[in-house]
Amino acid sequence: MNVATEGRLTQRARDARAALDAHVREIVAWHFSPETGSPFWLDYASKLSFDPREKVRSYDDLKHLGHFEDEWLRGGPVRRWLPKGFEGEPLAVFETGGSTGLPKSRLNIHDYRIDYSQFSETLSDQTFPKGSDWLMLGPSGPRRLRLAIEHLAQVRGGIAFHVDLDPRWVNKLIKAGKHQEMEAYKEHVVDQGLKILRGHGNVKCLFTTPKLLEALCEKISVAKAGITGIFCGGTEMNAQFHRFAREELVPGVDFVPTYGNTLMGLACSKPFDAEARDYTITYYPPHPRAVLDLVDPDDPERVVEYGETGRVMLTTLTKDFFMPRFLERDEGERTEPIDPYPWDGVSNLRLFTRFEESVVVGVY
């Protein structure tokens, strides 16, 4: 990177930070104002010795609010999360991942549409052609992906065909050691996807998970089936999978790895540099609506240095949902801003080492 480019990027990073601070003030004002805020946060504020709207003036000031605990999302009443400013609007509730206890859930009013409309802007019109249809092959049900992929297809002028995979059932099968039953279920899911691909010639775009993509590619060449762009996500992907996908599973097809969950928007990956053949996956969150920090697992107040491994700390800053400084179950390396995304990213995202023993990541 030359000096001028570096200087421009530094300035853009500085501007992004200023925009983030302004956005934090706006979101804190919204969630903690009696006119617009949610019962949860108004109640939370009533127990503080300060008014968050006065004390929290920047992103760094969010530390005064401590760390969001995802256990707060387990059970009801779910409307305690509804900002008063959105009362009367259509509501959706989304549940997290594949755990089998009482699900964690969050309300969604506009977020998934905004997040996926923004994500749509990052997709290539050549490989994800406007007006073409989508196959959504993955966990839908109570998850955000169901409506999100539908919306993505719609904003790009297409229709989304859906095949569901229930990750909670998959996790039960894995825990019970029912490997063959799990394979049969995966095959059942993939077979339904194949029928859609064979029956609907306008399907050119695919959302699926890494494992389902592997399973699909065992049956067919997705390129020959007409797929030109694949948006892949739902579970962790490492550099080896990325390389394997590009070199062997789907050569010639645009492959877009993403990181997202019900609690945040959708993080885009650093564009692939085919010449450098660098398969490291680096994600950049959708600033200023979400921020990913990499923090010292033993001292979450310390953001690690660039290149250093840290635990992911996620902050969601939207009018639908305010989630300050939630310590995720993932870890990765802190990565420097780049031109399309002039803020911090995370590389080599993976399950937080200390949780590895206890979490089942299935086919989903």
Added chain:
Amino acid sequence: MLHIPLLRAGKPYRSLATGTLGHLATGEPVAEISQANSGLIARDLGRVVNARKELEAHSTPELVEISKRAGKLFAEADLPLGDDVQSADDYVLQTSVTTGLPQSMVRANMAKARFVLEEMETVLGGLTRGLDLAILDRGFGEQDGRTVSYRREADVLGAVLPSNSPGVHSLWLPAIPLKTALALRPGSREPWTPYRIAQAFIAAGCPESAFHYYPSDHAGAQQILLRTGRSMLYGDRATVDPWRSNPAVQIHGPGWSKVIFGADQATAWEQHLDLMVASVADNGGRSCINASGIWTPANGREIADAIARRFAEIEALPLDHPEARLAAFPSRAAAESLSNVIDSQLGQGGAEDMTARYRKGDRVAEADGCWFVLPTVVYCEDASHPLASAEYLFPFASVVESPQAELLDRIGPSLVVTGLTGDPDFQRELLTSTHVERLNLAAMPTSKVAWDQPHEGNLFEHLYRQRSYQGVA
């Protein structure tokens, strides 16, 4: 650093996902190991037609000759190891420092594999019960005046392998002359032997496409088991139990091997003391063929006491010591954790660590930076005590007293049983017991294995099915 790649139909492949294997004593990295993603394994195993054709291009006698050459190469030659070259001495040292097996035992296990490779014709003769091997090439033929025909059940034999001892690899070696390619998932601490055997076969003239080598996580292992028509699975009870009902998977779980006295020999136990010590302690007590139980109708406490005296003489020694008889644990914490488990079980009462009174110091000992659990024999007052059915990866055995009439009903599954009895009725009961897999009705340690005998199933019968054939003679 030394790098061990995957082998995809014999071609080295360097994965972007790697694991590092450390030296047990120093913690220093010994090798970086490519890790196969499960999708890559599934993809490869869906495309093994070439391997089958290339193996079928060789006659069985040719493949037996290749096996013989591979045996010598495995034991003596410099062979490729990633971008490096590995001598036989390198192999011994590397295997020792990552598995904890003393160098002398690695050499002994290397000799076992060499023996099986060089004596392949005899081994196949045992597994096929003297079948004319040309029948496998032709597909049918005459044997003892009868028409026989065999159909191969799989193009690839999958093997999910352990780290405990290189000797186990001898079991899958006949797959190559039986014209079946291999998909090997090595144990995490023992990537060396399967890789070296593959290289020895390739150097001996075997088609490289016959070898798939996939260090991987559990998901990768699962793909091997699901996508090969026949496979072998080594592991503890929790690992193997989900696969027990799958006839395509040959299970190699815990051995729970035993020395069993008949009432007629229980008074003559002193004659068999060497046999019992060898059964429990050979090969560092790491094999499934090591006895973990001594069952007797009488004199149990005396037997346990005598074994304990002998066990107390076995010291923790450096891995390069020629007299070393114990294998090191991966860490001090692992050794102490296991020792604590045993103490906890002893704490329930009804069992006594007979070695404690003779052992100098704790059950956990250190030598040259490595950590060991010293040989232990417990006397169990009752067969229902949890230690009576325990099996651990070091010289450990429980001595259990049980009336002869009840004994065989209570022993549970037993991979190898050495039955010490001259009583024809009890011999008959041992022969008909469904608990007993391998039976030695002679005064020999459980750890003495005849390689032409089936072991937890017969590999030939696992890979080939006899079928009806009528037609052109």
